[in-house]
Amino acid sequence: MKCGMSARGLLLISLFASVFAGSVSTLAQRQSVPAPATTLPVELLTDLARLRDAALSSDFALRQTAFLCNNIGPRLSGSPQAARAVEYVAGQMRDLGLDVRLEEVMVPHWVRGAETASLTRFPGMAQGTTQKIVVTALGPSVATPPEGLEAPVVVVSNFDALKQLGEERVKGRIVLFNVKFDEAIQDQGSGTEAYSQAVAYRSGGAIAAARLGAVAALNRSAGSTAFRKPHTGSVRYDDGVVKIPAAAISAEDAELIAYLAAQGEVRLRLVLTPQTLPDTLSHNVIADLKGSEFPEQVVIVSGHLDSWDLGTGALDDAVGVATAMEVVNLCRRLGLRPKRTIRVIPYMNEENGLRGGVTYFQNQRSNLANHIAAIESDLGAGHPTGFYAHVVPAALPMLRPLAEVLHATGAGIVRPVPNSVGADISPLESAGVPGFAPITDTRHYFKYHHTPADTFDKVDPRHLAENAAVVAVLAYGIAAMPQSLPR
Amino acid sequence: MKCGMSARGLLLISLFASVFAGSVSTLAQRQSVPAPATTLPVELLTDLARLRDAALSSDFALRQTAFLCNNIGPRLSGSPQAARAVEYVAGQMRDLGLDVRLEEVMVPHWVRGAETASLTRFPGMAQGTTQKIVVTALGPSVATPPEGLEAPVVVVSNFDALKQLGEERVKGRIVLFNVKFDEAIQDQGSGTEAYSQAVAYRSGGAIAAARLGAVAALNRSAGSTAFRKPHTGSVRYDDGVVKIPAAAISAEDAELIAYLAAQGEVRLRLVLTPQTLPDTLSHNVIADLKGSEFPEQVVIVSGHLDSWDLGTGALDDAVGVATAMEVVNLCRRLGLRPKRTIRVIPYMNEENGLRGGVTYFQNQRSNLANHIAAIESDLGAGHPTGFYAHVVPAALPMLRPLAEVLHATGAGIVRPVPNSVGADISPLESAGVPGFAPITDTRHYFKYHHTPADTFDKVDPRHLAENAAVVAVLAYGIAAMPQSLPR
Numbered sequence: 020m021k022c023g024m025s026a027r028g029l030l031l032i033s034l035f036a037s038v039f040a041g042s043v044s045t046l047a048q049r050q051s052v053p054a055p056a057t058t059l060p061v062e063l064l065t066d067l068a069r070l071r072d073a074a075l076s077s078d079f080a081l082r083q084t085a086f087l088c089n090n091i092g093p094r095l096s097g098s099p100q101a102a103r104a105v106e107y108v109a110g111q112m113r114d115l116g117l118d119v120r121l122e123e124v125m126v127p128h129w130v131r132g133a134e135t136a137s138l139t140r141f142p143g144m145a146q147g148t149t150q151k152i153v154v155t156a157l158g159p160s161v162a163t164p165p166e167g168l169e170a171p172v173v174v175v176s177n178f179d180a181l182k183q184l185g186e187e188r189v190k191g192r193i194v195l196f197n198v199k200f201d202e203a204i205q206d207q208g209s210g211t212e213a214y215s216q217a218v219a220y221r222s223g224g225a226i227a228a229a230r231l232g233a234v235a236a237l238n239r240s241a242g243s244t245a246f247r248k249p250h251t252g253s254v255r256y257d258d259g260v261v262k263i264p265a266a267a268i269s270a271e272d273a274e275l276i277a278y279l280a281a282q283g284e285v286r287l288r289l290v291l292t293p294q295t296l297p298d299t300l301s302h303n304v305i306a307d308l309k310g311s312e313f314p315e316q317v318v319i320v321s322g323h324l325d326s327w328d329l330g331t332g333a334l335d336d337a338v339g340v341a342t343a344m345e346v347v348n349l350c351r352r353l354g355l356r357p358k359r360t361i362r363v364i365p366y367m368n369e370e371n372g373l374r375g376g377v378t379y380f381q382n383q384r385s386n387l388a389n390h391i392a393a394i395e396s397d398l399g400a401g402h403p404t405g406f407y408a409h410v411v412p413a414a415l416p417m418l419r420p421l422a423e424v425l426h427a428t429g430a431g432i433v434r435p436v437p438n439s440v441g442a443d444i445s446p447l448e449s450a451g452v453p454g455f456a457p458i459t460d461t462r463h464y465f466k467y468h469h470t471p472a473d474t475f476d477k478v479d480p481r482h483l484a485e486n487a488a489v490v491a492v493l494a495y496g497i498a499a500m501p502q503s504l505p506r
Numbered sequence: 507m508k509c510g511m512s513a514r515g516l517l518l519i520s521l522f523a524s525v526f527a528g529s530v531s532t533l534a535q536r537q538s539v540p541a542p543a544t545t546l547p548v549e550l551l552t553d554l555a556r557l558r559d560a561a562l563s564s565d566f567a568l569r570q571t572a573f574l575c576n577n578i579g580p581r582l583s584g585s586p587q588a589a590r591a592v593e594y595v596a597g598q599m600r601d602l603g604l605d606v607r608l609e610e611v612m613v614p615h616w617v618r619g620a621e622t623a624s625l626t627r628f629p630g631m632a633q634g635t636t637q638k639i640v641v642t643a644l645g646p647s648v649a650t651p652p653e654g655l656e657a658p659v660v661v662v663s664n665f666d667a668l669k670q671l672g673e674e675r676v677k678g679r680i681v682l683f684n685v686k687f688d689e690a691i692q693d694q695g696s697g698t699e700a701y702s703q704a705v706a707y708r709s710g711g712a713i714a715a716a717r718l719g720a721v722a723a724l725n726r727s728a729g730s731t732a733f734r735k736p737h738t739g740s741v742r743y744d745d746g747v748v749k750i751p752a753a754a755i756s757a758e759d760a761e762l763i764a765y766l767a768a769q770g771e772v773r774l775r776l777v778l779t780p781q782t783l784p785d786t787l788s789h790n791v792i793a794d795l796k797g798s799e800f801p802e803q804v805v806i807v808s809g810h811l812d813s814w815d816l817g818t819g820a821l822d823d824a825v826g827v828a829t830a831m832e833v834v835n836l837c838r839r840l841g842l843r844p845k846r847t848i849r850v851i852p853y854m855n856e857e858n859g860l861r862g863g864v865t866y867f868q869n870q871r872s873n874l875a876n877h878i879a880a881i882e883s884d885l886g887a888g889h890p891t892g893f894y895a896h897v898v899p900a901a902l903p904m905l906r907p908l909a910e911v912l913h914a915t916g917a918g919i920v921r922p923v924p925n926s927v928g929a930d931i932s933p934l935e936s937a938g939v940p941g942f943a944p945i946t947d948t949r950h951y952f953k954y955h956h957t958p959a960d961t962f963d964k965v966d967p968r969h970l971a972e973n974a975a976v977v978a979v980l981a982y983g984i985a986a987m988p989q990s991l992p993r
Contacts (some may be wrong), residue, residue: 089765090630103632143577145590150579150818153958246733247958271961273519275818278576278962329638330734331762471640471734474758475765499873 020335020397020442020468063499066355067424067492069175073106073349074488075428081480082347083111084338087264087324087476088331095158095328096368097128097299104324105302108365111344112306115351117363121302128299129159131328132166132292134266139169140286141279144258146453150476152276153269154237155249155329156291157221158371159256160265163235168264170234174280178220178227190232193287195239196220197273200465202243210243210461211398217241225265235264235289239273244466247271251327252469253371264291297473303375308347310498317362318498319393320490321345323369323443330473334464337475338483339396340365342457345487346494357498359391366443369397376443380450387450392504393501394455394490395441399468400483401460405432406493407440409454413505421496426441434458451506457489507822507856507884507931507955544904550986554911554979557836559973562915564681566835568967570598570828574811575818575962582645582815583855584615584786591811592789595852598831599793602838604850608789611865612693613855613909615786616646617777618815621753625645626656628766628772639763640756641724642736642816643778644708645858646743647752653749654777655680657721662769665707665714677719680774682726683707683810684760687729687952697730697948698885704728705739711876712741712752722751722776731953734758738814739956740858751778788854790862795834797846797985804849805985806880807833807977810856810930815958821951824962825970826883827852829944833981844985846878852932856884863930867937869949874937879991881942882928886955887970888947892919893980900992908983917976921945938993944976 059067087094087104093103105121112119136152138144173192175181177214181194198220201213220238228236240250247269254265266289268276279285304324310316322339327330343363350361366375383390408418415435422431440443440456448454460482467473497504546554574581574591581588591609601605623639625631660675661682662668668681685707688700707725715723727737734756741752753776755763766772791811797803809826811821830850837848853862870877892912896903902922909918926932927943935941947969953958984991 079961085765086630089762089771090628091632092635092727099632099635107630107962141577143573145586148579148590150576161911236887245959245963246731247951247961248733271959271963274963275576275961278572282577303725339875466733472732474734474762476732476758476761 047482057134057417057420059500064275064420064424064496067421067496069353070349070355070405070491070495071424071428071488073353074345074491075484077345077349077484077487078480079348079471080341080483080487081478083341084333084478084483085346085435085475087337087340088333092331093328094324094326094332095178096126096325097296101301101325101367105304107338108324108344109304112304112363115347117347118307122305122379122382124301124303124367124375125298125373127159127372128296130294130296131156131370132162132294132489133290136145136268137288138285139288140284140308142283150275152272152287153247153249154266155251156293157252157254157265157267159295160254160291160293161262162293163264163289163291165184165292166245167288168234169286169288172276172280172287174277178454181227181231189228192233193235193237193289194228195237195273195276196224196226197239197277200225200241200243204466205243207464208460208462209467214241214465218252221252221267225254225261225263226257229260229263229403233263237266237268240267240270242465242470245270248470248472250469251329264289266291271481282504303367303379304365306347306363307352308357308361311356312358314360315389316359316391316503317389318391318494319361319364319444320494321393321395321443322397325368325370327370327469329471331475333473333475334399335468335473335479336369336397338400338478342396342487342490346491349491350495355496359496359498361494369443373442376446387452388451390447392453392455393444394494396446396457396486396490397441398459398461399464400478400486401463402482403430403457403486403489405430405434405458407434407436407456407458409436409438409440409448411505414453415498417504421492422454424492425489427489428488429484430485432458453504453506455493457486459486507777509806511563523709528906532879544907546907546987551907551911553842554908554983555672556840557842557978557982558911558915558975560836560840561832561978562647562971564832564836564971564974565967566831567828567970567974568965570831571820571965571970572962573823574827575820579818580815581811581813581819583613583788583812583858584922586810588788588854592791595811595827595831596791599791599850604793604795604834606793607867607946609792609869611788611790611854611862612785613788613861614646614859615783616858617781617783618643619649619781620777620883622777623755624775625772626775627771629770637762639759639774640734640736641753641776643739643780644739644741644752644754645715646782647741647778647780649767649780650751650776650778652779654775654909655721656773656775659763659767659772659774660934668714668718673718676715679720679721680714680776681711681715681720682723682724682760682763683711684726684764686726687728687730690950692730693949695949697952701728701952708739708754709742712750713744713747716747716750720750724753724755726759727754729952729957732757735957735959737956738816745806753778790854790866791852793850795844795848798843798854799845801847802876804876805846805853805878805981806849806931807981808851808880808882808930809884811852812855812857814857814956816958819960820962820965821886821960822955823875823884823966825887829883829974833978836978837982842982844982846985848981848985856930861931861932867933874939877939879940880931880934881981883944883973884928884978885943885946885948886951887905887965887973888950889969890917890973890976891977892917892921892945894921894923894943894945896925896927896935898992901940904987904991908979911979912976915972915975917972919945940991942980944973946973
């Protein structure tokens, strides 16, 4: 999951969306009378139940996640690991007998370098000492001079406070945006809202600080639970504003600097030596389980294959790719061939460019009518309670039988939303393609994603299988329905 | 808290000790009839209640903790920060009007260097890639060659498994002790037991591995909650066994290596460049609030001033020092002068040598009879439920009135134990000096101590004040009692 696109979308969801319970539940009864559910052929319902049950007992998605994280590792766009992941997933899909092609995508190629920070002056310090600051560069931060830069730190708690300081008190300084991730909101289940609030400073901090003459911008990690974790992610630059080095520091280090800065001058030395290399060739994997009746009609199941480079991109987003792979694995194992094509797309470059999602959209611009639906999993693999549906109201009754199948696993909620539900599929959604995503429990996701601790051990095998069940039933159901979804 | 000394003592406590409730509670009622409590003068009981209440509303200990962690920082023995901490605390005690002297202690001087690790070969790896391993050297690990060493990794789950492999399969290799910290036991409240189990491999791993010809020893972090945290601490070397580099890796990285090693060869490059410099002069601070009647008789309140160097030594053990400082601060503020001397000792070098505790004991060898009691706080500052009492049974009735004063804050339990309750005071205890320590809630302590995340923000102000109340009532009560404790 990247900076703010899907997070903001989901924020809007929680503000505006109404809940639509897919099965005959008290929630549904509270709604104004819903349209009657479309019925599906009994055979299809039986197949969907088999898919659901097979997903829950399969470890295929888990093994794929393990391979991507452990045997390959971090998969930042342009890296050898990202290339290896493309090759690996394509091979796995070919082994399942799918039609596989690689779609060329030119991606940014940013490479992390040294990154250290320390306080060189602060109240009370002993001669010849320092305090180490845990720091990580944001992508695509520019570098400091190789020996680093050193400047006083000014701490602000929001953009308004920065503006009030004005150029005189910001120029030549390092700005620290000390904005806390709202763990209370996260623990209520609205982690995306807490993330949106914090991430505004990660993505927008460098521009705001540079406009007032700052020499670098730091933000407090846009994540929850303080274990001295740096949280990386993307930072924006504007052509009209000087690009200054941008990095995140851990929550603890932000607290430390704020404490010391309240007592007197704090100076910080920052060394960041990342490199922005020329754009490089990479690929989306496009793997088709061809439809039997309408092979030209496509239902996309997707996640993103690239990841940030600090952890091994387990929750963000090996699990999403593995879930999509599991859908076609289960179809193969159960001998199910959908009427319409199920297309697995592990997108490239969701994190720092969205080039994969945009390229696919551009290449399919003349073929959008054949895109029946697009599903993306990019919010971890916590227990799912159903799925988000970015659809026209007329589509909802057709989704109810699918939700009923998922009701048995606690995932029977259909939540209609007015905004995109996945960054990579957002261009398709903007053009009217129905978009879907599992509704995952995100209470743990924001502790880990974009940090060194986003590793395979954070994946709960049962919850991953539950996500696969949601996406499999949704994808196969839509691909095998008598009618295609209205839009 | 260091490797295993107090942890093992406390393990014995949990195995053998019986609970003795200090106040008239159901716990006490369940015991076989306890000896009647000694009564204390009403005036003294009133003073103790005033101390307790003043502790709960004071922020002195919190401010001292903040200064030690934030304005000074990590305080590894021999470092400039450790020297600064000695000078600072001595100054604070002088400001309170205490008699302060510095006791010379020669301490080990180990300095952390570069520390990096990466996998150079593993099943499935892409050409030209690696997996980064989060590593931290144990003190006083020897260094690798400056360019590092590279060898295959062999993973074992305990010492027996290592022995079974034998020299043939260990020689020339790096041994990883992949021993999980038992979070279930910790969450029940017995973190010290879980720590003892895991720490056996941290402290003893290098010797066991070197005996079979290994070139380095790694252990899985001896701490709970995986956020890619490395947990440092001490490693033992024997004169008769070759010293090999020893380091901890995060739980995630141990899982990763175990996963890959089950599939095929895993090679690791390890770079550790610590230096062991000549022993250096440091100090225990000894600050006396002189007794009015028996100034030669001493009740020690203590913690350790040194810390490991990854975090800022907040829970381990700035809080212990600050608690001891708070005791005399409160006595001053309330105008209380005890009959016997209350001696604040921030010990030096608990973590990697225990030189401070041993030096003090040696210097006081002829004066032990005047040491009435020794209290040490070195197990964090979680909510206290009472205090451990390493005393003869005849002393218990004299402690009950103190426990009754503490009952109001939920800290009324007196738990008699047969072993030392604090590393620094353990030499005194071995010689018969009654030893005491707060019984703290350790469910969070082992997530943080010895890691980069042991920082000031982890201190709960209310719980710290509760600890100060326990130590203040205990210290002043013992120092002001009509009789001294039997031994």
